[in-house]
Structure formats: C-alpha cells, structure tokens
Amino acid sequence: MVAFVIRRLIGMVAVLFAVSLLVFIVFILIPGGDPAERMAGKNPTPENIHNIREKWGFDKPFYVQYVRMMEKAGNGLVPGPHSEYDILRSFDTRQDVVAEIKKGIPATFSLCIGAGIIWLVFGILVGVISAVKAGRWSDRAITVLALIGISMPVFWLGIVLRYFFAETRTWFPDGGYVPLSQDPAQWMYHLILPWFCLAILFIGFYGRVLRSNMLDTMNEDYVRTAKAKGLAPNRVLGRHVLRNSLIPIVSLFGLDFAAVLGGGAILTETVFDLKGVGWYAAQSVGGLDLPPIMGVTLYGAFFIVVFSAAVDFAYAVLDPRIRPT
Amino acid sequence: MPERLLEVKDLKVRFATEDGVVRAVDGVDFELDRGKVLGIVGESGSGKSVTAMTLLGLTRDKNTRFEGEVDYKGNNLLEMPESRLREVRGAQIAMIFQDPMTSLNPVYTVGDQIIEAIVTHEDIGKSAARSRAVELLREVGIPNANARVDDYPHQFSGGMRQRAMIAMALSCNPDILIADEPTTALDVTIQAQILELLDRLRADFDSAVILITHDLGVVAEVADEIVVMYAGRIVERGSKRNVFYDPQHPYTWGLLGSIPRLDRPKPKKLHSIEGTPPSLINLPQGCKFRPRCPHAFEKCFEEPELRNRVEDSGHLDRCWLSVEDKRGLRDSTIAGEARVPA
Numbered sequence: 001m002v003a004f005v006i007r008r009l010i011g012m013v014a015v016l017f018a019v020s021l022l023v024f025i026v027f028i029l030i031p032g033g034d035p036a037e038r039m040a041g042k043n044p045t046p047e048n049i050h051n052i053r054e055k056w057g058f059d060k061p062f063y064v065q066y067v068r069m070m071e072k073a074g075n076g077l078v079p080g081p082h083s084e085y086d087i088l089r090s091f092d093t094r095q096d097v098v099a100e101i102k103k104g105i106p107a108t109f110s111l112c113i114g115a116g117i118i119w120l121v122f123g124i125l126v127g128v129i130s131a132v133k134a135g136r137w138s139d140r141a142i143t144v145l146a147l148i149g150i151s152m153p154v155f156w157l158g159i160v161l162r163y164f165f166a167e168t169r170t171w172f173p174d175g176g177y178v179p180l181s182q183d184p185a186q187w188m189y190h191l192i193l194p195w196f197c198l199a200i201l202f203i204g205f206y207g208r209v210l211r212s213n214m215l216d217t218m219n220e221d222y223v224r225t226a227k228a229k230g231l232a233p234n235r236v237l238g239r240h241v242l243r244n245s246l247i248p249i250v251s252l253f254g255l256d257f258a259a260v261l262g263g264g265a266i267l268t269e270t271v272f273d274l275k276g277v278g279w280y281a282a283q284s285v286g287g288l289d290l291p292p293i294m295g296v297t298l299y300g301a302f303f304i305v306v307f308s309a310a311v312d313f314a315y316a317v318l319d320p321r322i323r324p325t
Numbered sequence: 326m327p328e329r330l331l332e333v334k335d336l337k338v339r340f341a342t343e344d345g346v347v348r349a350v351d352g353v354d355f356e357l358d359r360g361k362v363l364g365i366v367g368e369s370g371s372g373k374s375v376t377a378m379t380l381l382g383l384t385r386d387k388n389t390r391f392e393g394e395v396d397y398k399g400n401n402l403l404e405m406p407e408s409r410l411r412e413v414r415g416a417q418i419a420m421i422f423q424d425p426m427t428s429l430n431p432v433y434t435v436g437d438q439i440i441e442a443i444v445t446h447e448d449i450g451k452s453a454a455r456s457r458a459v460e461l462l463r464e465v466g467i468p469n470a471n472a473r474v475d476d477y478p479h480q481f482s483g484g485m486r487q488r489a490m491i492a493m494a495l496s497c498n499p500d501i502l503i504a505d506e507p508t509t510a511l512d513v514t515i516q517a518q519i520l521e522l523l524d525r526l527r528a529d530f531d532s533a534v535i536l537i538t539h540d541l542g543v544v545a546e547v548a549d550e551i552v553v554m555y556a557g558r559i560v561e562r563g564s565k566r567n568v569f570y571d572p573q574h575p576y577t578w579g580l581l582g583s584i585p586r587l588d589r590p591k592p593k594k595l596h597s598i599e600g601t602p603p604s605l606i607n608l609p610q611g612c613k614f615r616p617r618c619p620h621a622f623e624k625c626f627e628e629p630e631l632r633n634r635v636e637d638s639g640h641l642d643r644c645w646l647s648v649e650d651k652r653g654l655r656d657s658t659i660a661g662e663a664r665v666p667a
Contacts, residue, residue, distance in 0.1 A: 221427040228381055228422075229442045229493070230415035239441075240430055247432075320477040321431055 008309040012302075019301040020294060024066050027290045034058075035091045035290065055085070073098065073295060088291045090284070097295040101277055107177045108276030110187065111268065112260045114195045119202035120253060126203060127210025128242065134215055142207065149204030158197045158271030165193060175273035194272040198265055202256060206249060213245035220244075247318050251311045258307030262300030330398065330500050330533050331357040331380070337392035338372075338379050345606040349375040351557035352393070354631075355550075357501065362527060362534040364544030364565075366580065367554035370602045373537045376554075377503045379403075380535075381418055382410045398500075416446040419494035423506035425486035429478040435462075435486075436474035439493045446497045461492035464529075465522060484515035491522065495530055502527070503535045508543060520546050541580050545569060553577050556603050556613040559631055563640035573635060573642035573651055575618045575658060582659040596661030612645070619663035620646060620654055 036053040037044070053059045057068055072088040076098030088097045126142055133139040166174040172193050178186040217223065218241055226240045262277075269278040277296060284292035316323045338350040350372040357363050365373045378384045380395055380402060395402040397418070402410065422428045429438060439458040443449065449457075455474070462470035465488040478486055487507060494502055504523060508516035524547045527534050536548060544551055544565070551568040553561040553576065561574040572578055579598035600617040603609055609616050611626040618625070624645045631643045644651065657663055 221422060221424055222430040224383065225422065225428045225438075225490070225493075226430070226441075227383060228414055228420045230411045230413070230445055231441070232411065235445075244430065244432055319432060320434075321479050 004313075008312075012305040012309070015305050016298055016301055020070065020298055021066065023294050023297050024062070024069070024290075027288075027293070028062055030288065038288075039091055056091075069291070069294065072291075073298070088295060090289050090292050092284075092287050092289045097291045100280055100292065101295055101299055104275060104277040104280045106179055106276075107274045108261065108263065108265065108269065108278060110177070110180060110191055111194055111198065111265055111274055111276060112257065114191055115198040115202075115260070115265075115268075116253070116257045118195055119199035119206060122199065122203045123206025124210060124246075124249070126207030127214060127245075128237075130207060130211045131214035131218070131241075132237070134211070139211075146204035146207045149200045150208075152200065154197060154201065154267040155271055157200065158194075158268060161193050161197055162271065175271075177274045177276075194268050194274060197272070198260065198268045206252065209252065210245060210249055213248060214241055217241045217245045247315065250314050250318060254307045254311035254314065255304070258303040259300070261307075262303035263296050264300065327358040327360055329356060329358055332396040333376075333380075333393070334396065335393040336376065336379065336395060336403075337390075338375050338384060339390045340386075341388040341390070342606075347605045348557050348608065349605055350379065353554070353557075353559055355552055355559070355562070357533050357535065359500070359533050360527070360531060361549045362524070362536055362547050364548030364551045365535060365537045365554060366539065366541055366544055366551060368539050368580075368598075368602055370556075370605065371554040372557035372605075373554050374505050377420065377505050377535060377537055380501075380503065381414050381420055382407065383420075412446070415442055415494075415499075416497040417499050418501045418503065419497070419499040420503040420505065421487070421490045421494050421507050424510045425483055425490055426510065428490055429486055431478055434475050434477055435481065435489045436476075439474075439489070439496055442493050442496045457496065458492070461496055462489065464495075465489070465492045465526070466518075467492075483511055484518065487511060487515075487519055488522065491519075491526065495526060495532075498530055499532055501533050501535065503537070505537045506539070507536070509538070509540070516543070517546075523547065540584075541569075542584055553580070556608060557605060558613065559641075559643070560614065561642040562631070563637065563642075567635075567637055567640040571635065571637075571640070571652075572655065573640065573648070574614075574644050575620055575646075576614045578655055578658045579617075582661050596659075599665045612643070617665060619658060619665050620650075621666075 036049050036056065036058045039052050039056075040049045057065060060068070069088065072086065075082055075086055076088050076096060082096075089095060090097060090100075126146060130139040130142040130146075133142075162174060166172045173186075173190050176190055178190050180187040223236060223240050226236045231239075260278075263281045264278065265276070266278040266282045268274070269276045270282050273279075277299060280292065281296040284296065333353060333355050336350055336353045337348070340347040340349055353372070353376055355363065365376065367373045375384060379391065380397075382402065382405070385407070391403050393403070397413070402413065405413070429435065433441075436455060436458050439461060440451065440454045443454040443457055444451070447454075459470050459474050462474055467473050467485060467488055473481075473485075478489075481489060491507075502523075507523065508519050511519060520543065523534060523536070526532070534547075536544060538544060548565050551561075551563065551565055552559050553568065553574065555576050561568065561572065561577050563571075568577060569581075572581060576598070579596075582596040583598065585595055598617055599619075603613060603616070611628050612618070612621070613628075615621045615625040622645070627645075629643045629645050631641050633639075633641050634644075635642075635648055646654070654663065
C-alpha cells in the first residue's frame with residue numbers, strides 16, 4: 001500500500017515534468033511565438049523589444065527560461081505577496097496565472113461535480129434499462145436517444161439549449177455563474193442547463209458501454225449459477241450482473257471526470273459564460289499566451305494523474321483478482 | 326420401493342431461432358428414484374444439457390416452447406410459475422456445471438456465495454449460515470475450511486472450485502442434484518475424486534443424482550441407470566449392466582468403441598464415430614443416426630420407436646436391427662471394423 005502510494009507520487013511528478021517540458025518546447029517551435037515581439041505592441045522600436053527581452057529573461061537559453069518559469073509557477077502556489085517578476089504572469093494581461101486559475105476553480109468544480117453525478121446516475125440507469133429490455137422497443141428507443149446524445153456537439157447543444165430555454169422562453173438564466181456561498185438556489189438554477197449540456201454526451205456513452213458489458217455478463221457461467229441457486233431476478237441482476245459490469249465504468253468515469261475537472265469542459269464553460277478554468281484556457285490558447293497555457297495544462301495533468309491513481313485503487317477494491325496480496 | 330422423485334414424460338424443448346426451429350429435445354422420458362444415480366450420456370448437441378436446464382426452468386425464454394411433463398413430487402415443473410420454481414431451484418433441485426473456473430462469481434468470496442444460496446432459501450442468520458458453509462466445505466474435502474471460506478474463487482484450484490460448487494449445491498440438502506459434465510474440465514486424477522465425492526454425498530444426503538456426461542467411463546463408475554441420447558431423443562436406456570454388457574444401439578457401440586482401453590488388443594487407430602451430429606433444425610428422415618450408422622438399411626428411413634426388444638424388460642432401444650444381428654455385429658463395430666457405406 002505504502003509502496004503503491006510512493007510509486008504513484010514519483011510517477012505523478014514525472015508526468016507533470018514531461019507535460020510541462022513538452023508544452024514549453026512546442027511553444028518555442030511555434031512560428032510567431034516570440035513573446036517579446038508580441039508584448040511590444042504595434043510598431044515597436046528595436047530597443048523596446050530588446051528591453052522586454054532582457055527584463056523578462058527571453059534572451060536566456062531555453063532551459064534557463066523553463067526553470068525560471070517553473071520557479072515562478074511554484075511561487076504562485078505559495079501564499080503571500082510577490083514581486084512583479086517573481087511570479088507566473090500572463091504575457092498579454094500581466095495577470096497572475098495561478099490566481100486566475102484559482103478564481104476559476106469554483107465554477108469549474110460546480111459544473112463538473114454536478115454534471116458528473118448526473119451523467120453517472122443517468123448513464124447507469126440508461127445502461128441497465130436497455131440491457132434488461134435488450135431487443136425490445138424501449139431498448140431501441142433508448143439506443144436512438146443515446147446515439148443522438150453522443151452525436152450532438154456541446155457547442156451546438158449549448159447554444160440551442162440557451163436559445164430555447166433561456167432566451168425565447170426565460171425558464172432558465174441566460175448563462176453566468178452565481179457562487180454557491182452567495183446563493184445556493186441561484187447557483188443550482190444557473191447550472192442546470194450547463195450540467196445537462198455537459199452530461200448528455202457522457203450519459204449516452206456510458207449507457208452504451210454499460211449495456212454491452214451487462215449483456216456480456218448475463219451470459220457468464222456464474223450468472224447461470226446464481227439463477228440455479230434460486231435467486232430472485234433483481235438480485236441476480238444487481239449483485240451478479242451489475243456489480244461485475246460496473247468495474248470498467250469506474251475507470252471510464254475516473255478519467256473522464258478528471259479531464260473535465262482539469263479544464264476539459266472548455267466548450268460548456270465558454271457557451272454558458274461560466275468563468276471557470278476551461279474558459280480561461282480557451283482565452284489563453286487563442287492569444288498564444290504561454291504562461292496561462294502552461295498553468296492550465298499542469299493543472300489538468302495534475303487531475304488526470306491523481307484520478308488515474310484513484311481508479312487503480314478503486315479497481316483493487318472492486319476486483320479481488322487484481323488486489324495485491 | 327424407493328420414493329419416486331422425478332418423472333419426465335415426453336419432454337420436448339424447441340427454440341425459435343433466425344435459422345429455424347431447433348428441436349433440442351424431442352420426446353424424452355425417464356424416471357428418477359431417491360438414492361439413485363441416473364447417467365445421461367451423449368455427445369455435444371444431443372440435448373442432454375438442455376434437458377437438465379429445463380428441469381430447473383433455466384431454458385425458459387420467449388423463444389422457447391415446451392411440451393410434455395416434468396413431474397416432481399406431483400408438481401409439473403414445466404407449468405410452475407417462476408416464483409414457485411425459484412423455491413425449488415437450489416433448495417430441492419440443485420445443479421453443478423461443467424466449468425468450475427467460470428461458474429463462481431470472481432468478485433465474491435466462496436463463502437459469500439455459499440451463504441447466499443443458504444439464506445435465499447432458509448430463514449437463518451448470517452453467522453449460522455457461515456458456519457454451515459464452513460461445515461459444507463469441510464464435508465467436500467476443502468482443507469482448512471475455516472480459513473478458506475473467505476478466499477476468492479481465483480485462490481482455489483479447479484478441483485477445489487468444483488468441490489465448492491458441490492458444497493453450494495448441497496447447502497440446502499436438495500432431493501436431486503444435477504451434475505452437468507462435472508468432471509470434464511478437470512484433471513483425470515481430480516475427476517475420480519470428484520466422482521467419488523458425488524457418490525459418497527449422494528448416500529450421506531440421501532439425494533438422487535442426474536449425472537450428465539459425454540464420457541461413458543464416468544457413468545460406469547457411479548450410475549445405476551443409463552440413458553443414451555442422440556439428436557434430442559433417447560436411443561437406448563437401461564441399467565448400467567445392460568448398456569455396458571449388452572448394448573443394443575449402434576450409437577452406443579460407437580461411444581463404447583471411442584473409449585481407449587488397455588484390456589483389449591490395441592487397434593490400429595482409436596475408433597471414432599464417423600460424420601458429425603445432425604443439424605437439429607433439419608433432422609434426417611427416419612432414424613436420426615442413420616447417416617452415420619455402418620449398419621443402416623432400407624427400413625431405417627422409418628423412425629424406430631424406443632421400446633423393449635431384449636429379454637430384460639427394463640432395457641429399451643431405438644434400432645430396427647434384429648437382436649441376433651446386433652449381437653453378431655456388435656463386437657466388430659466396437660472394435661472399429663465397420664464402416665459407413667459410402
């Protein structure tokens with residue numbers, strides 16, 4: 001157990017290092033990526049560019065710049081005042097990247113946790129119903145709905161939802177975010193549309209995966225044994241079929257959830273004006289602004305690594321065959 | 326006179342499939358008395374497993390049609406509502422399956438799965454059920470049962486898992502134990518142990534056993550009566566003595582001939598029955614074994630009925646050949662010298 005945690009921590013640092021280095025190198029290679037020229041504005045004098053280069057350290061070798069950038073990012077995580085050049089700042093807006101990400105976290109977490117619960121519950125429901133009714137009309141209807149759900153792009157669905165439910169009819173607020181601490185009812189009211197918008201794709205997908213897992217499991221010999229024991233159908237379904245079919249869903253959920261939590265809900269946040277981490281990522285990518293891109297990437301990679309460790313751990317709990325002895 | 330537990334009368338099971346109607350079981354009759362072992366023998370697709378699963382209602386489906394009667398202590402199991410049948414399953418008629426490696430759920434302990442069977446049918450506390458599970462595991466020969474009861478199936482060997490399956494099947498002291506190819510997936514040495522165990526437990530628990538196998542060697546060990554099935558019907562039926570010493574059906578001869586034996590002169594090659602089992606959708610006309618039978622003649626285009634043709638009135642078969650002809654042809658056929666005419 002201790003060995004497992006230590007291995008995971010080492011792996012986590014290694015992944016974060018590799019990801020940050022990759023982002024950094026890619027940025028250097030991008031044409032038009034020279035930040036000094038961009039920061040100098042329109043019609044700069046050569047001295048101007050030279051000054052910026054010197055002041056921000058762009059004239060240093062790339063590995064020195066990389067180490068400096070990581071140092072600054074680390075400083076940002078430490079509370080307390082920092083000087084102008086001691087902290088990771090956006091090249092464009094000069095804002096503190098770490099602080100901006102922190103500012104986005106409440107909206108992103110609210111969106112993702114709510115949507116995660118919705119897609120898990122409904123995904124399992126859809127999967128169970130269509131597996132139990134496999135081949136009947138209800139299964140076919142659910143299959144069609146699930147495929148429609150999977151096929152609708154979030155940016156389209158979000159705009160359509162906003163148009164019909166927040167603009168032509170004002171049943172829901174037209175985007176925006178209200179902090180939970182400020183007004184829980186308004187918080188939820190503002191998030192209902194984004195929650196479903198983000199969850200629908202996953203509901204369809206999880207429903208399909210669970211359906212086929214369950215249909216496979218129903219043909220397992222141990223399910224026949226359970227029936228031959230005289231167990232009631234619900235018990236066979238819940239304890240033997242569903243229990244075993246949910247194991248792969250756990251790993252899917254862990255990674256998908258980590259991805260949206262780590263800023264992957266870019267489209268949903270942008271469409272619904274939720275100023276979360278994904279929205280921030282979208283802003284910075286558009287401006288080729290390295291520090292925020294680096295910050296958001298590391299933030300996302302952190303969640304992926306943490307949740308994949310959690311998935312491995314959950315697997316061991318759920319499936320005794322892979323439990324270390 | 327031992328108590329009659331089960332009477333199967335003219336049982337027919339048909340599955341509607343996209344390719345047509347599969348006549349998996351087509352008119353099967355047998356009886357089972359308390360304390361007896363009935364061996365059902367036949368190759369894959371002969372309908373033996375479907376017969377067994379049907380006794381427990383495990384073949385019930387919207388695409389399945391049943392005919393005939395399965396009378397268990399005065400109740401027709403074919404028409405029993407599902408909820409009542411569930412009380413019979415596992416409690417009065419229990420079943421063990423071919424592959425012990427996959428027949429236990431990998432995510433629960435062996436003990437949990439036995440306890441589940443007990444508490445489903447009996448109003449008894451978890452700890453009492455647990456001590457019963459330990460007792461049963463000890464009974465079927467699991468060493469250190471007290472600790473092993475908390476093991477997961479993957480921590481058991483194949484033989485141990487089959488023992489655990491038997492313990493689970495016996496947990497509610499059933500009248501009938503159906504063993505569907507219980508030794509097929511096991512090593513030869515373990516096979517003998519499992520058969521011995523089944524035989525001992527049958528006596529201890531005063532149950533009846535239906536032993537399904539493709540291996541005549543297995544039934545030779547323990548069966549009292551033997552039913553030989555081919556293409557969904559019984560082709561020969563009699564006591565173990567009848568079937569081994571005076572077999573009347575060419576299919577039975579083929580099965581006997583395909584057992585390697587050390588007490589007979591070594592044949593050039595091991596005999597096998599020529600051809601393949603018929604499609605259960607398009608059965609051959611007349612005797613179903615005709616296309617593979619080395620002794621088929623004109624009359625075999627009509628189907629013979631299953632009836633007594635020899636001195637012993639309990640010995641039935643389904644073959645048109647005269648008894649003298651059969652006794653004359655038998656030994657050479659078993660030795661593999663007869664060939665199906667081209």
